[in-house]
Amino acid sequence: MAQGRPWSFTLAFCWLNAIFLAVWFVTPAVTTADGTQAILHSEVARQNNQSLLWGPYRPNLYFGVRPRIPKSLLTGLMWGKIEGYADFQHNIRYTCEQNEGMKGYGWDEYDPRRGGVQSIHDIGNGIDITTSFVKVPGGAHGGSWAVRIKGTLHDDTPSDQKTIVVWYVGQEGEDATLEALPGDDDFGYEGDVTLQGRSEALGGYKLVITQGKGVQAQSDHDLSRIRGPGQTVVQSLTYPEEHLWQGKGILFRQLKEGVDWLVENKYDVQDPPPPWQVYQLANKPGKGNVHLVQKVFEGDFEFDVLFSSESAGAEITSKDVTREVQEATESFEERFKGVFAPKAPFSDEKKYTKLGYSLFSNLIGGIGYFYGHSLVDRSHASEYDEESEGFWEDAAAARARNLQALEGPYELFTSIPSRPFFPRGFLWDEGFHLLPIADWDPDLALDIVHSWYNLMDDDGWIAREQILGAEARSKVPAEFQTQYPHYANPPTLFFVVEDFLEKLLKSSNGTRGGDANTAREPLATASLANPEVGRDHLRRLYPLLQRQFDWFRKTQAGDIKSYDREAFSSREAYRWRGRTPTHCLTSGLDDYPRPNPPHPGELHVDLLSWIGVMAKSLGRIAGALGLDEDVEAYNVILTAVGKNLDDLHWSEEHGCYCDATVDAFEEHQLVCHKGYISLFPFLTGLLPPDSPRLGPLLKLMADEEELWSPHGLRSLSKKDEFYGTAENYWRSPVWININYLAIAQLHNLALQDGPHKAAAGDLYTRLRRNIVDTVYKNWEETGFAWEQYNPETGMGQRTQHFTGWTSLVVKIMAMEDLPAEAGKTAAAEAEVRDEL
Numbered sequence: 001m002a003q004g005r006p007w008s009f010t011l012a013f014c015w016l017n018a019i020f021l022a023v024w025f026v027t028p029a030v031t032t033a034d035g036t037q038a039i040l041h042s043e044v045a046r047q048n049n050q051s052l053l054w055g056p057y058r059p060n061l062y063f064g065v066r067p068r069i070p071k072s073l074l075t076g077l078m079w080g081k082i083e084g085y086a087d088f089q090h091n092i093r094y095t096c097e098q099n100e101g102m103k104g105y106g107w108d109e110y111d112p113r114r115g116g117v118q119s120i121h122d123i124g125n126g127i128d129i130t131t132s133f134v135k136v137p138g139g140a141h142g143g144s145w146a147v148r149i150k151g152t153l154h155d156d157t158p159s160d161q162k163t164i165v166v167w168y169v170g171q172e173g174e175d176a177t178l179e180a181l182p183g184d185d186d187f188g189y190e191g192d193v194t195l196q197g198r199s200e201a202l203g204g205y206k207l208v209i210t211q212g213k214g215v216q217a218q219s220d221h222d223l224s225r226i227r228g229p230g231q232t233v234v235q236s237l238t239y240p241e242e243h244l245w246q247g248k249g250i251l252f253r254q255l256k257e258g259v260d261w262l263v264e265n266k267y268d269v270q271d272p273p274p275p276w277q278v279y280q281l282a283n284k285p286g287k288g289n290v291h292l293v294q295k296v297f298e299g300d301f302e303f304d305v306l307f308s309s310e311s312a313g314a315e316i317t318s319k320d321v322t323r324e325v326q327e328a329t330e331s332f333e334e335r336f337k338g339v340f341a342p343k344a345p346f347s348d349e350k351k352y353t354k355l356g357y358s359l360f361s362n363l364i365g366g367i368g369y370f371y372g373h374s375l376v377d378r379s380h381a382s383e384y385d386e387e388s389e390g391f392w393e394d395a396a397a398a399r400a401r402n403l404q405a406l407e408g409p410y411e412l413f414t415s416i417p418s419r420p421f422f423p424r425g426f427l428w429d430e431g432f433h434l435l436p437i438a439d440w441d442p443d444l445a446l447d448i449v450h451s452w453y454n455l456m457d458d459d460g461w462i463a464r465e466q467i468l469g470a471e472a473r474s475k476v477p478a479e480f481q482t483q484y485p486h487y488a489n490p491p492t493l494f495f496v497v498e499d500f501l502e503k504l505l506k507s508s509n510g511t512r513g514g515d516a517n518t519a520r521e522p523l524a525t526a527s528l529a530n531p532e533v534g535r536d537h538l539r540r541l542y543p544l545l546q547r548q549f550d551w552f553r554k555t556q557a558g559d560i561k562s563y564d565r566e567a568f569s570s571r572e573a574y575r576w577r578g579r580t581p582t583h584c585l586t587s588g589l590d591d592y593p594r595p596n597p598p599h600p601g602e603l604h605v606d607l608l609s610w611i612g613v614m615a616k617s618l619g620r621i622a623g624a625l626g627l628d629e630d631v632e633a634y635n636v637i638l639t640a641v642g643k644n645l646d647d648l649h650w651s652e653e654h655g656c657y658c659d660a661t662v663d664a665f666e667e668h669q670l671v672c673h674k675g676y677i678s679l680f681p682f683l684t685g686l687l688p689p690d691s692p693r694l695g696p697l698l699k700l701m702a703d704e705e706e707l708w709s710p711h712g713l714r715s716l717s718k719k720d721e722f723y724g725t726a727e728n729y730w731r732s733p734v735w736i737n738i739n740y741l742a743i744a745q746l747h748n749l750a751l752q753d754g755p756h757k758a759a760a761g762d763l764y765t766r767l768r769r770n771i772v773d774t775v776y777k778n779w780e781e782t783g784f785a786w787e788q789y790n791p792e793t794g795m796g797q798r799t800q801h802f803t804g805w806t807s808l809v810v811k812i813m814a815m816e817d818l819p820a821e822a823g824k825t826a827a828a829e830a831e832v833r834d835e836l
């Protein structure tokens with residue numbers, strides 16, 4: 001092994017200091033304890049809370065467990081090879097990062113009720129790490145859990161490579177105590193390490209880090225009797241609570257202290273101790289709110305972290321872990337078959353099942369619990385009304401007054417778009433995330449929906465990006481942190497509530513699919529199996545959805561009357577607030593071309609469609625709740641939306657829907673940039689199967705010179721002047737969420753009799769195949785799902801490990817393969833071609 005030299009040893013100090021500064025001085029937010037808000041007081045809710053209490057709810061870490069309780073136990077795994085004195089700089093892994101050269105990582109299988117297995121292919125450290133996490137119910141505090149951590153050196157890694165592994169434990173909360181019991185001698189632990197803790201929410205608990213298997217490194221250096229090599233060491237500390245989330249910063253700080261000590265006392269320039277020994281914590285177990293448990297392995301290793309809840313009775317053992325991991329795997333595979341078995345043409349091949357396992361497990365295993373303060377500008381500055389021409393400049397000036405303040409603390413239980421890049425809640429993404437999750441575990445999906453609606457304010461506003469607490473803020477540039485209560489975002493959670501309603505109607509009808517699911521995980525479907533509980537969810541959600549709907553209609557209203565626009569309804573027209581000449585971030589389709597310059601007289605077709613989605617859902621829920629007058633009222637709005645989509649947004653000339661603005665004479669004017677926006681009334685299910693608009697829209701989708709590509713529907717037409725220009729975020733790339741909507745609507749259309757049945761069936765079949773193949777191919781080549789796909793090359797691009805809405809591909813694979821009777825497809829293709 002190459003021994004490091006003294007100069008690199010010294011260099012190591014410099015960067016240690018630099019990292020320390022960078023990591024440490026992120027301003028912490030002051031948080032105060034606040035009880036969680038009980039949503040449902042029923043027994044089902046209580047049991048669900050117990051079942052879902054623990055999880056890898058710190059998805060920004062490669063592996064970190066915490067309960068979904070505000071101030072509580074935070075744990076996490078760190079590792080890295082230490083062969084040179086500067087290795088730490090690049091090699092210690094903790095938070096998921098895009099630039100660490102991982103050859104893929106994430107859950108191979110995961111079920112939030114039981115656990116699962118994650119593999120991490122760490123090229124830089126020449127090692128594969130496996131984390132097998134299991135949950136064992138019992139007692140009154142959310143049960144016990146365990147994780148088996150396994151390191152396997154790559155074939156081309158020297159077999160005696162030293163890997164430092166640190167299990168980090170932080171205990172928040174003033175009522176909590178946590179103590180590491182002493183080791184075998186002053187220098188460390190030959191066997192297991194035990195921590196004992198207690199807090200009000202968790203009761204008493206024991207955390208055992210087992211000795212495990214593998215060789216802990218030894219050294220001839222006479223430091224050995226001072227620093228304890230060959231043994232596990234524990235350092236117990238007390239830190240200000242607001243620093244506890246910074247596990248890596250704390251580790252580095254403690255290591256630096258150790259290195260400083262070494263320099264003063266023992267460091268012989270001619271004969272330095274080996275790097276791994278230099279970066280060895282002194283053994284100082286005891287009481288504290290931070291505990292660092294460190295092992296240094298030579299070669300492969302394996303050990304367990306066992307969390308036993310006192311009220312659960314018997315303590316969990318390594319033997320239990322072996323059994324539970326195996327059962328979790330079997331149960332996952334069986335449930336997957338029942339819920340997401342890929343259908344033809346993806347059914348024969350194991351590879352698609354593997355893709356499904358991986359993407360779905362990372363979506364559901366990426367669910368996190370977030371707690372803390374949020375930055376909000378509640379100045380309600382008059383500039384935010386955006387009524388003047390040039391309003392975006394006035395609004396920018398108002399924002400620059402920096403009238404934002406911290407609010408909260410709030411809590412949010414949510415899935416996330418991407419563990420390394422977007423480890424926090426996004427309103428527009430979440431509705432898409434929850435569609436596959438709801439198929440697997442409807443009660444979990446409902447829980448997340450409730451969590452989001454708990455964040456809605458009295459006006460009906462929900463911040464589109466949830467950046468709660470200092471840890472979440474540390475990932476977001478300052479200029480994007482503030483949330484504004486006049487900014488909307490697509491209300492996709494309505495999809496999820498309507499999906500639940502549909503499931504509830506089906507299951508009340510006694511047609512709940514007799515899959516293995518329900519029997520194995522009764523809590524996952526408790527609200528369907530007990531329709532009274534299901535209806536109670538709807539009863540609680542309904543007024544919240546109404547409030548959000550009213551907020552949209554009031555704050556995002558568009559102007560029909562001032563411009564003498566001719567429309568069926570003088571009310572149903574809308575304009576996203578928060579526009580600039582280049583962006584409409586609030587719409588979710590950031591840089592998609594809109595009328596330019598922005599104008600107070602502008603109207604947005606996607607926003608009117610979202611209003612339609614909300615009115616339709618509310619009408620259906622009202623129907624299920626027996627509120628006939630409300631049904632009537634929402635149907636009136638829905639009809640008005642449908643008519644106004646045509647009156648205000650349909651372009652006969654372009655054969656598609658378009659945004660509108662007013663011209664120099666203040667006359668209504670359509671501005672058409674063909675792409676996703678042009679399809680919105682179709683994508684959101686607002687067009688009946690005999691709509692005369694469908695023919696031209698299908699043609700637009702099918703046209704290879706416009707939206708069709710072999711890799712999915714392009715966001716913007718190839719013929720548009722802005723195609724592929726500037727940021728090129730929503731100006732050509734293929735996005736899976738929109739393609740999913742298109743596939744679902746084409747499928748609906750193909751099942752109903754009407755003039756477009758055959759053409760829709762053909763497009764459905766081809767688009768479904770193209771999307772799955774595109775996502776699969778990239779996943780196989782790179783180990784990752786991607787944020788978007790290049791329409792020319794099919795390559796995944798932008799954010800890596802984007803297992804948010806890209807995971808919709810599991811639903812797409814599980815959709816039916818339409819019977820392709822010979823001739824039907826040919827006829828349909830001919831029809832589409834004719835229309836071209």
Ligand SMILES: *[C@@H]1O[C@H](CO)[C@@H](O)[C@H](O)[C@H]1NC(C)=O
Nearest residue numbers: 037038039049140141142201
């Ligand atoms: C969920 O369980 C935890 C731990 O038992 C408890 O502290 C918390 O209040 C519960 N939350 C709800 C909503 O019941």
Ligand SMILES: *[C@@H]1O[C@H](CO)[C@@H](O)[C@H](O)[C@H]1NC(C)=O
Nearest residue numbers: 502504505506507508509511
């Ligand atoms: C429930 O059953 C009735 C009668 O069989 C049927 O008409 C209705 O469409 C079913 N509803 C659902 C949601 O399946």
